[in-house]
Amino acid sequence: MQDAIFYVAAGETLGVVRDYANAKNVSPPTFVRGVEVRLRMRLFAGREEPVPYPVEKLEGIARWQWAMDSDFDEGTNAKLVGDSPNIEVSSITEDIDGTEYEFTEITIPMPEMNTVELVNWMGVEKSKSGLHGELVGFDETGRQSFILQIENFTVRNRITSAGNPTGIDPEYMTIPQIEALFCARMEVQLSVDGEEWVDASPQAGVDSPQQYRWHRFRNAAVGDKWSDPVPLLIGPRGYAGTLRVGTVTQEDVARVENVGDEHDAVLDFGLPKGDKGDAATIRIGTVTTAPTGSPGSVTNSGDEHDAVLDFIVPKGDKGDKGNTGNAATFTLGEVKTGAAGTEVAMTNTGTKYNAILNFTIPRGDKGEKGDKATVNVGTTITGAPGTQASVANTGTEQNAVLSFTIPKGDRGECSYLHTAWAWDAAGTGFSLTPSADRKWRAELLLPERRDDLTIADFAGCVWHKCLGDDGAIFGSVEATDGETSVQAVSRIVFENAAVRLGNAGEAIVSFPDAGISDEDAFNGLLMIREALGASRSGGGSPGGDAGEIEERNGVYIEPQPTDNNQSTWP
Numbered sequence: 001m002q003d004a005i006f007y008v009a010a011g012e013t014l015g016v017v018r019d020y021a022n023a024k025n026v027s028p029p030t031f032v033r034g035v036e037v038r039l040r041m042r043l044f045a046g047r048e049e050p051v052p053y054p055v056e057k058l059e060g061i062a063r064w065q066w067a068m069d070s071d072f073d074e075g076t077n078a079k080l081v082g083d084s085p086n087i088e089v090s091s092i093t094e095d096i097d098g099t100e101y102e103f104t105e106i107t108i109p110m111p112e113m114n115t116v117e118l119v120n121w122m123g124v125e126k127s128k129s130g131l132h133g134e135l136v137g138f139d140e141t142g143r144q145s146f147i148l149q150i151e152n153f154t155v156r157n158r159i160t161s162a163g164n165p166t167g168i169d170p171e172y173m174t175i176p177q178i179e180a181l182f183c184a185r186m187e188v189q190l191s192v193d194g195e196e197w198v199d200a201s202p203q204a205g206v207d208s209p210q211q212y213r214w215h216r217f218r219n220a221a222v223g224d225k226w227s228d229p230v231p232l233l234i235g236p237r238g239y240a241g242t243l244r245v246g247t248v249t250q251e252d253v254a255r256v257e258n259v260g261d262e263h264d265a266v267l268d269f270g271l272p273k274g275d276k277g278d279a280a281t282i283r284i285g286t287v288t289t290a291p292t293g294s295p296g297s298v299t300n301s302g303d304e305h306d307a308v309l310d311f312i313v314p315k316g317d318k319g320d321k322g323n324t325g326n327a328a329t330f331t332l333g334e335v336k337t338g339a340a341g342t343e344v345a346m347t348n349t350g351t352k353y354n355a356i357l358n359f360t361i362p363r364g365d366k367g368e369k370g371d372k373a374t375v376n377v378g379t380t381i382t383g384a385p386g387t388q389a390s391v392a393n394t395g396t397e398q399n400a401v402l403s404f405t406i407p408k409g410d411r412g413e414c415s416y417l418h419t420a421w422a423w424d425a426a427g428t429g430f431s432l433t434p435s436a437d438r439k440w441r442a443e444l445l446l447p448e449r450r451d452d453l454t455i456a457d458f459a460g461c462v463w464h465k466c467l468g469d470d471g472a473i474f475g476s477v478e479a480t481d482g483e484t485s486v487q488a489v490s491r492i493v494f495e496n497a498a499v500r501l502g503n504a505g506e507a508i509v510s511f512p513d514a515g516i517s518d519e520d521a522f523n524g525l526l527m528i529r530e531a532l533g534a535s536r537s538g539g540g541s542p543g544g545d546a547g548e549i550e551e552r553n554g555v556y557i558e559p560q561p562t563d564n565n566q567s568t569w570p
Contacts, residue, residue: 002037004029007103008150010053011046015150020096022050030154033122034114039066039082041135042092042103043148053104058089061137061146065224066108068133068153070121079117079131083109106135122157129154142187142199188217194229243267278305285310292317328407330355330389338362371398378403385410416449425463430455439467 006029008015009022017028022044031037043053066082088107093100122128131153137146189197190212200215214229246259246268255270285301285308292315302308333349333356342362350356378394378401387407395401421438423429429438432453442461444453498510 002031002035003040004031004037005040005042007042007044008148009047010043010148013147013149015043015148016047017150018044018047020050020101021099022047028150028153030127030156031113032156032158033118034158037110037113039106039108039110041106041108043106050101052091052102055089055091055104058104058137058146060139061089062140063138064106064108065136065138066110066133068131070130070132072132077117079115079121080110080113083111108135118155122155125157127154127156131155186217186219188215189226190215190232191229241265245269280305280307282307282309284308287311287313290314328353328355328389330357332356333358335359335361340364373398373400375400375402377401380404380406383407413447416446418444418446418450418453420444420453420455420458420461422463425465427455427458427463430458436467439465439469441466 006026007018007020007022009018017026018024019026020042029039045051045053063084064082064087065084066087067078068080069076069078086109090105090107091102092105093102095101129152132149132151133153134150135146135148136144139145188200190200191197191214192211194214197216213232215232216226216229218224218226241262242264244260244264244266246266248269248271250273251270252272253270254272255268257268257270258265259268260266283302283306288311290296290312294314296314297312299310299312300307301310331350331354336359338345338360340363342360344362345360347358348355349358376395376399381404383389383405385408387405389407390405392403392405393400394403419432419434420427420442421429421431421434422440422442423438425440427440427442431438432451434441440463442458442463444458444461450457494509496512498512500508500510502508
């Protein structure tokens, strides 16, 4: 038998083969084909220190499986497998070169080292590396709870001589092999449709076997393949039984009788009357406060007939601090004089935060005439927010001096007034910066200051005109002499022309025909000008109100067909 001891850092799924001190990487062991092997795999927790892998992490493993192959194709057979039912886990201590080491060792027997798959893979090469091993641990439910892979084992071929007979594998099993098969656990799975399978065990949640019509099985000791699905014979469903309580009567002897049937039981009870017991009492003894977090308890310091219950009640956790309440105020309301001998009465006609106290004070017996009393206001002090208001008399009974302490109210919220400017009442040309051409203004009140406002924020605000219109400016006009230019013309005055009333709001200017002297035309225009007073025409100032024209005793000149130079007032 080949006894192969090697050390593996098992902190990750892909284990790394190390030396006995976990100081450096080494090569995995080499096997000889056809000779039984016992693997002694000693596991470290990681690759830093020679710390053994925790045994407690492996205590829940109910079954192991070890297989070796050169590929990672689940569709092909493994080249070598271990004696899975006899894989063992142990903790060992060994002295190596004067130093004592502790290891977590997994022993894997491999009795069959001459398989067709291994022979075909190796061929006639004297040795071949690239054989990988995989160790899987299953818990009681069949779940894979541990896995470790180790790569690049080497296998040496056997030396054969010509003329040796060709061995034929026996068609029978040895006694140890048969015993191993019987000792291995048979795994069974159930299915509704023959496609999806579940483990047949209570731990796997299989609690309604009537729905499963197929089963399959395997023995993991001889391979991982399942048998062909086998149909299950399902019998008829039984009756659903019921159980009810019938009558309960007082009788001399205890009795339970089923007056129903075997499927729907109805139980009648006969119960004998017991002896009269002593009258019991219960009293409260001591009640003790225990520290916060300790368990509460109740103990009987009396007896079973006269109980005295002593309580230990733990103090509760401190509550969260409450919100600051509104500062309360009170106002003196109506004070009435009640009938002599009645009780003093006080009513609050306000709220619990803003009290208005009305007093009814009974008239007392008429006493001797006393000195004239006075009441003066002393100091008025602002108290802290949330404190109670108070009034103190710093004078005497006859000459009272009242000093008031009034708590300060909560601080109000800040607000910011934002303004926007536009060209018209619809908000056209919206801007947060004023300009001469934006004569409309809107305001928006917000609790904080913002510089990124848009016209959407001012939706619902009213735009007010805050600037007047500019006066009309007609630009520059060239005079008829061809040399003079009048700049920024805002008013045009017609001289030596006749003006008459046209349609509503219209003045018609007619220039004189040939043959009419300038003096006559000027005098006619002058008389009409007297009818256009400043109060009627707005004084002719830019932006003024439109004037009106009335016919008075002025000169009227009938327009001629040759008049084609006319102008109208805007």
